[in-house]
Amino acid sequence: MKVLKFDEEHIPSVKEGSKRTTWRIDTENFQAYYNPLDKIKLQDSEGATFGIGQILWTKSATIATLSKEDMKYHESYDTISDIVDALNKYYPDKEIEPTSEVKVIRFIYTRDEDNL
DSSP, X not given: OEEEEEOGGGHHHHHHTSOOEXXXXXXXXXXXXXXXXXXXEEEETTSOXXXXXXXXXXXXXXXXXXXXXXXXXXXXXXXXXXXXXXXXHHOTTSOOOTTOEEEEEEEEEEEEGGGO
């Protein structure tokens, strides 16, 4: 089963359904790997599974061209610069700019770890 990892701070919002969109940078073979209807393991940053989800849709965009739909069910930011700063936290070894490509993944949380 494919995997999406999240920092601890995001796990409660994934489980409650308020976070259903994630943005990833530099994901190899992105379009071939994450496909609509794929079941996925949801894991913390250490690799412990906390739930099961399903991919709804995926797309690529630059940070500057993220749409309102791409931002739906994601943390909100006031400016493009705020998005760049946030992504720099997760990808400190990358040079992230407004023109950097992100992979947008919309998913749903379907089961928790007690029902795996």
